Structures are given as C-alpha cells and as structure tokens.
Amino acid sequence: MQITDTLAALVAVALESAQSSGVLPAAGDVEIKIERPKLAEHGDFSTSLPLALARSMRMPPLKIAEVISSRITRHDIVGKVEHAAPGFVNFTLSTEWLQSQVDEVRAAAENFGSATLGAGKRVQVEFVSVNPTGPLHVGHARGAVIGSSLANVLEAAGYDVQREYYVNDSGNQMRVFYDTLYARYMQAAGHDVALPDPAYPGEYLQELASDLLKELGGNAVSKDRSEAIADLAPEALKRTLEDISRVLGLLGVKYDNWFYEGELLTSGRFDRVLDLLEDSELIVERDGAKWFAATKLGLEEDIVVIRSGDGGPTYFGTDIAYHHEKFFERKFDRVINVWGADHHGHVSRLHALVNALGIDPDRLTIIINQIVNFKNEGESLKFSKRNNVMVTIEELLEEVGSDACRFIFLSRSPGSHMEFDLGLAKTQSSENPVYYVQYAYARMSSILRTAEERGINYQSADLSLLIHEQELELIRKLIELPGVVERAAESLEPHHLPHFAMELARALQKFYEACRVVSSEPQDLEISRARLQLVDAARVALGRTLDLMGMSAPERM
RNA sequence: GCGCCCGUAGCUCAGCGGACUAGAGCAUCUGGCUUCGAACCAGAGGGUCGGGGGUUCAAGUCCCUCCGGGCGUACCA
Numbered sequence: 208m209q210i211t212d213t214l215a216a217l218v219a220v221a222l223e224s225a226q227s228s229g230v231l232p233a234a235g236d237v238e239i240k241i242e243r244p245k246l247a248e249h250g251d252f253s254t255s256l257p258l259a260l261a262r263s264m265r266m267p268p269l270k271i272a273e274v275i276s277s278r279i280t281r282h283d284i285v286g287k288v289e290h291a292a293p294g295f296v297n298f299t300l301s302t303e304w305l306q307s308q309v310d311e312v313r314a315a316a317e318n319f320g321s322a323t324l325g326a327g328k329r330v331q332v333e334f335v336s337v338n339p340t341g342p343l344h345v346g347h348a349r350g351a352v353i354g355s356s357l358a359n360v361l362e363a364a365g366y367d368v369q370r371e372y373y374v375n376d377s378g379n380q381m382r383v384f385y386d387t388l389y390a391r392y393m394q395a396a397g398h399d400v401a402l403p404d405p406a407y408p409g410e411y412l413q414e415l416a417s418d419l420l421k422e423l424g425g426n427a428v429s430k431d432r433s434e435a436i437a438d439l440a441p442e443a444l445k446r447t448l449e450d451i452s453r454v455l456g457l458l459g460v461k462y463d464n465w466f467y468e469g470e471l472l473t474s475g476r477f478d479r480v481l482d483l484l485e486d487s488e489l490i491v492e493r494d495g496a497k498w499f500a501a502t503k504l505g506l507e508e509d510i511v512v513i514r515s516g517d518g519g520p521t522y523f524g525t526d527i528a529y530h531h532e533k534f535f536e537r538k539f540d541r542v543i544n545v546w547g548a549d550h551h552g553h554v555s556r557l558h559a560l561v562n563a564l565g566i567d568p569d570r571l572t573i574i575i576n577q578i579v580n581f582k583n584e585g586e587s588l589k590f591s592k593r594n595n596v597m598v599t600i601e602e603l604l605e606e607v608g609s610d611a612c613r614f615i616f617l618s619r620s621p622g623s624h625m626e627f628d629l630g631l632a633k634t635q636s637s638e639n640p641v642y643y644v645q646y647a648y649a650r651m652s653s654i655l656r657t658a659e660e661r662g663i664n665y666q667s668a669d670l671s672l673l674i675h676e677q678e679l680e681l682i683r684k685l686i687e688l689p690g691v692v693e694r695a696a697e698s699l700e701p702h703h704l705p706h707f708a709m710e711l712a713r714a715l716q717k718f719y720e721a722c723r724v725v726s727s728e729p730q731d732l733e734i735s736r737a738r739l740q741l742v743d744a745a746r747v748a749l750g751r752t753l754d755l756m757g758m759s760a761p762e763r764m
Numbered sequence: 765g766c767g768c769c770c771g772u773a774g775c776u777c778a779g780c781g782g783a784c785u786a787g788a789g790c791a792u793c794u795g796g797c798u799u800c801g802a803a804c805c806a807g808a809g810g811g812u813c814g815g816g817g818g819u820u821c822a823a824g825u826c827c828c829u830c831c832g833g834g835c836g837u838a839c840c841a
Contacts, residue, residue: 246783255782258821268821293783293821338841380841496839507767507837514839522841551768552836577769578835618789619777624770624834631776631790639803640789646803657800694780706778709788716804725800735800742800764803 209322209690211241213284214252214298221278222256230274234263250289250297251683257294268294305682306670312685312744320688320751324696325366331533332358334545335455336373339447340384341411342599343454345627346547349576351600352616352757354545355460356701357574359755364696369539371464372451373529376444377472378522383407385436388443391416392435396428415443454601458609459757468525476536477520477528480564481512484527489563499523504559523553527560534566543699545574545621574699576621582628607632610758614641617756618705640709645761647712648753650719651746652762657725658739665743668736677714677721678741684714685748692755701756708752715745 218239225231237259244253257271264271272290279288279296286301312319334354337347355370362368375381386403393400395417419439427435448465455462471477481497484490489500495515502509512524533542546553554575558568581588581598588598604612611632618640619625632639658665673679691707694700723731724738753760 240781242780242782244783245787249783253783255822258782261821291783295783375841378841494839498839511839516839519839521839548769548835550836550841554768575769575835580834615776622769623777626776628776642803643789646801650801650804654800661800698780700780702778703780706788709778713788719800720805723800727799764801 209693210284210300210686211252211690213282214241214254215239217279217282217285218254218256218275218296220280221275224278225274231260231271232264232266234260244295244297249291249295250287250299252298252300253295255295257290257296261294272296300683302674302679303671305679305686306673308682308686309670309673309740309744312747313740316747317751317754319747320692320755321363321365322689322693322696323365324693325361325364327365327367328540329369329538330361330366330541330543331369331371331537331539332361332543332545333371333373334358335460336375337451338375338380338384339444339451340380340407341409341447342601343451345581345598345600345603346579348458348600348603348612349579349616349621349625350545350547351455351458351460352613353574353576353621353701355458355757356613356617356704356755357543357545357695357699359757360692360695360701360704363692363755366541366696369463369537370461371466372462374448374465374467375522376467376469378468378519378525381444384412385440385443387412388416388419388439389432389436392420392439393428395420396425398428415446418446419443454599454604457604458600459613466529468529471525471528471532472520476532477525480528480531481524483531484563487563499527499556499560501556501559504563506556506559510556523556526553526557527564530557530561530571531564534561534564534570539570541570541572543572543574545576548575548577551575572699574621577624579616580624580626582626583630588629603629610645611639611641613757614644614705618702620700620702640705641758642764644705644708644712644749644753645758646764647715648746648749648760649762649764651715651742651749654719654724654742655739655746656762658735661725663725663732663735663739665736665739668740669733670737670740672734672737673741675722677718678738681714681718681741681745684711685745687711688748688752691752704752704756708749708756711745711749711752715749718745 222231226233237256239254239256241252241254244250257268257275260271261268269290269292272294276288276290276296279285284300284304285298286304287299289297289299291297332354335343335347335351337343343351358368358370383403383405384407387407390400390402390406391412395413419442423442427438430438452462481490484499489503490512491498491500491509496511497513498509499512500509510523511521512527513520530542533539554573557573558571561571562568606629615627615632673682687707691703695703718741722738724735724742726735750760
C-alpha cells in the first residue's frame with residue numbers, strides 16, 4: 208500500500224467520524240486526493256479536501272480542515288498533522304518511520320519499488336514492429352526505448368507483461384524487398400538483372416544477397432524467379448530479423464514474442480474474423496474490393512481490407528485479425544501498442560474495430576510517440592532512405608551508447624516533438640544528465656567498497672542516529688520509488704523515471720556533501736554504520752530505477 | 765481544408781487542478797577539494813508558461829478562439 212493510500216484512508220476515517228458525530232454536515236462523494244506540497248514547511252503530504260467540501264458543507268474551509276486534522280487517528284507513518292490556510296490538512300512523516308524504511312528498502316532489495324496495482328493482469332506491449340526489410344534506423348529508437356521501459360514499469364507494477372514484435376512478413380513491402388533481393392542475388396552471381404521498380408536501395412540488400420550466395424550456394428540462380436525467391440526468402444527474413452533483434456539487444460530491448468503476420472493468413476484466422484464481421488454487416492464490397500464499414504461506426508470513411516487488384520489483405524486487414532487474436536486467442540486484459548506519429552491516423556479506426564469486435568475499447572491503448580528531429584551541433588539532419596542519408600540505431604549506439612540514448616529518449620514524454628542532438632548526446636561529461644545519475648550510483652558503490660576495505664561491518668546499525676536533514680531528505684526521496692512506479696504504470700508514462708532518478712541522485716549528492724559516511728574517528732563508528740545502511744538503501748533504490756529504465760548501474764566509472 | 769500532436773528560462777525539457785518566489789539539466793557568472801570519487805556541492809542572474817477570451821475560491825494545467833510548428837489525411841505499411 209502506498210503512503211498516499213494510507214493517508215487518504217486516515218482522512219476518510221476522520222471525515223466519517225466527524226460527520227457521524229454531527230461536527231461536520233454530510234456532503235456528496237468527494238475523492239480524497241493526497242498531494243505533495245512544494246514547500247517543506249507544509250509537510251510531506253497534504254490534502255485540499257476541505258476546500259473541495261467547503262461549498263457543499265457551507266462552512267469555512269479552514270474550519271473543516273481543523274476538524275479533520277484533529278480527528279486523524281494515530282498511525283506509525285504520521286509524525287505530525289496540521290491544518291493550514293486556506294483549507295489544507297498537512298502531514299509530516301514520522302522520523303522513526305522514515306528511519307525504519309532504510310531496513311525495509313534493504314530487505315526488499317531488487318524488489319523494492321514493486322507494486323501490486325496490476326494484480327497479475329495480462330498486458331501486452333507491442334512496440335517497434337518495423338517491417339523486416341533492413342536495419343533499424345534512429346527514427347525507431349524512441350519507440351523501442353519507450354516500449355521496453357513501459358513494459359518494465361508495468362511488470363514492476365504487478366502486471367503479467369508480454370513484450371511483442373509484430374513481424375510484417377507478408378504484403379507489398381516484403382514483395383518489393385524480395386524482388387530487390389532476387390535482383391541483387393543474381394547480380395552477385397554475375398547476371399545482369401535490373402532492379403525492380405520500386406526497389407529497396409542501400410547496401411544492406413547487396414550484402415545480404417552476396418552472403419546468401421556465398422553461404423547457401425548458387426542453386427537458386429538457375430531456377431526461375433518465383434522459385435528462386437521462395438528459396439531465398441525464408442533465410443533472408445530470418446537473417447534480417449536476427450539483425451534487428453541483435454541491435455535492439457544492444458539498446459537494452461528484449462522481446463518475449465515475435466508474432467508473424469503471415470500466420471494470421473495461413474491459420475485461417477484472417478478469413479474467420481472477416482466472416483465474423485461480414486455477419487455483422489461490417490464488411491461491404493465495392494469497386495471489387497472489400498471494405499470495413501467504418502462509416503457505420505461513425506468514422507469518416509470506410510477502410511479497404513482486401514484489395515481489388517490482387518485480392519490481398521491490406522495492413523489494416525491483417526490488423527483486424529491480429530487484434531482479434533490478441534483479445535480472443537491470447538486473452539490479454541489489456542493491449543498497448545506503441546506507434547510512431549506517422550501512424551496516428553490509424554488510432555481511431557483501430558479503436559472502432561476493437562469496439563466492433565465486442566471488446567471494450569479502453570482495453571486497447573495506443574501510445575503515439577512524436578517523430579524525433581535529429582541534429583548535429585545544432586544542424587538539422589534530414590534522413591531519407593532514398594537518398595541513402597540514414598543513420599542506423601547501431602551507428603547511433605556506437606556514437607552515443609545505449610545508456611545515454613535510453614536516458615535521453617526516456618526523459619521526454621512521448622507526445623513532445625523532441626530534438627536529439629547527436630553531438631550533445633555523445634559528450635561524456637556533466638553536460639549530459641545521464642552521467643549525473645550514474646555517477647551518484649558509482650559514488651555510493653565506492654563508499655561501500657571503502658567501508659569494506661576498512662573492515663567496517665554495518666549489517667547491524669542504530670538507525671535512530673539518522674536525524675540529519677539530508678539523511679531524512681534522502682530517505683524521503685528514495686521511498687518515493689514505489690509511488691513513481693505506480694504513477695508511471697497507471698499513466699503509461701515511463702518518462703517519470705529519469706526525472707525521479709535525477710532527484711534521487713541529487714539527494715544522494717547533497718547527503719554526501721553534508722554527511723561524512725566512512726570516518727577514521729573511532730567515536731564515529733555507530734553513525735558510520737547507520738549511514739552505510741542508508742547508502743546501501745539509496746543504492747538499491749537508484750539501482751532499481753536504472754534497471755527499470757533499461758540502463759546499467761556502474762559500480763565504477 | 766479536415767484530424768491528431770506540440771508551443772514553459774539563451775538551449776533541451778519536466779510540471780500528477782491549488783498555499784507569498786512556475787522547476788531541472790546545459791550554457792553564463794561567483795565561491796568550495798590535506799580524510800568516503802570535484803563526472804560533485806553552495807550561490808547568482810535569466811520566464812507577461814505563443815496571443816486573447818471564458819469556467820473556478822484557485823488555471824502552465826480545464827473550455828473556446830486565434831497565431832506558429834510537426835505529422836497524418838492511399839485498394840503503402
């Protein structure tokens with residue numbers, strides 16, 4: 208249970224008792240919100256409930272605040288309850304309770320920060336899902352970082368999470384990919400075969416084709432085109448996906464499942480779901496194509512699901528079957544898709560579709576991350592596959608490193624139109640907030656090492672010695688983590704993590720400046736032990752935060 | 765044109781409807797290392813929160829409108 212929940216419950220009890228004894232009049236249902244005051248003199252937490260009640264109670268808010276605060280029952284957490292103008296009830300956490308949290312955090316260790324909000328519900332996070340036609344470029348990095356951290360956060364919040372990559376292994380793009388591959392393969396074998404139009408440019412397919420020729424031999428050369436492609440395609444797809452997976456791994460991204468679009472077609476699911484919609488008269492035929500009758504559901508236009516030309520399904524067509532599979536076959540309670548802003552036009556239609564399938568649209572959330580504007584030393588970089596101006600994620604990681612990359616992408620909310628300055632990102636100095644956070648971790652690790660070298664055993668300590676302002680501030684900050692995790696999970700906003708990490712690192716540094724931990728004076732041994740436990744607890748909290756962000760926690764830098 | 769998103773300090777961005785001074789990092793200026801890591805700390809300057817209306821006891825936060833920018837608006841994915 209979070210601190211805020213406990214306090215809200217205390218307020219609720221106090222309000223009820225005041226009302227049942229007639230001191231306060233009845234009032235309608237009002238949500239009890241526990242807030243975090245900005246000024247220290249207003250305590251650690253506060254509620255403005257009296258202000259919200261004033262009107263319906265026809266009483267001055269300050270008076271209501273006074274009554275409620277006087278009726279708050281004793282609790283370990285609470286050190287002080289006060290009422291304040293114009294109508295707040297302020298809580299200060301008890302020093303003893305704060306001190307006891309050092310033990311709690313250390314005992315929880317790598318589980319510290321976990322919450323039970325998710326209650327084991329099954330949630331799927333699908334992200335990146337770029338067509339497997341070549342290496343991932345920097346434009347895909349943001350979604351990868353957001354998606355993977357979001358999955359971490361949801362897991363920490365108690366959800367049963369599956370991380371999924373949807374592999375578009377059929378459709379037009381792949382046909383162009385294979386056609387180009389075939390041409391490159393034949394060229395590598397010395398045959399004069401022209402590139403198709405359109406074709407995938409770039410060196411990737413040339414290399415892949417010549418690798419396939421070298422490693423699989425030239426059997427396909429003598430076959431006719433479609434047979435040759437049938438021979439080469441599975442291996443080309445496999446290798447491209449392996450490369451994508453490898454690079455995502457470098458970025459700290461792991462998947463639980465790779466789902467193939469093609470299976471939706473071969474398994475017959477696509478046809479079954481289409482029949483289902485046809486029965487509901489949501490599929491109409493027009494101009495030789497089949498359409499999803501989105502207009503019947505209030506959308507502007509119908510959407511093609513089967514093309515008239517080749518009778519193949521459109522992207523949206525297979526998406527119908529895919530989302531049906533997510534909800535009805537794998538039975539996810541909740542599905543989260545992380546998409547780039549270039550797909551945002553599909554959000555409303557997918558919600559309409561899910562609704563038509565009989566699923567509560569609230570169970571589907573689509574997170575749109577805005578396109579990143581890449582810069583170098585202030586100069587805007589325009590990427591284009593056609594002009595071959597492209598930076599791959601792998602190149603980005605060579606320049607910037609995974610930790611810095613993740614921190615930068617993570618610290619902006621998905622909706623912000625962010626800029627990414629490559630030059631700034633690779634500056635390995637205090638200019639980059641990434642290192643501020645990691646430095647704090649390394650520093651605490653170093654203190655613990657020093658203590659160990661000097662043979663100081665801090666497994667038992669008197670935590671009541673922790674009364675310095677910076678010690679208590681540090682405890683206050685580090686016990687915020689479970690709340691940060693809950694909030695990030697609830698709002699699906701992992702960008703709260705790096706901001707919390709900065710605050711925690713700052714609290715650590717201020718504590719370090721103010722409080723000598725390892726001392727050579729014998730009389731300081733007891734306070735040293737208590738502080739070492741605190742350092743250990745802080746390291747646990749910061750380590751977990753870095754872990755949730757998919758970043759490393761370096762013991763040395 | 766229509767739809768979605770964004771506009772907060774010189775720059776890059778947070779800001780969970782509330783309490784005299786709207787925050788952080790970077791940049792600028794001043795000060796601080798003979799004991800645990802100065803990739804640090806202390807302090808200063810810098811903002812009509814794009815403009816204008818409205819709702820409210822209270823608006824950067826909600827509503828309307830205008831301005832500026834990004835993206836989308838395919839029988840492509």
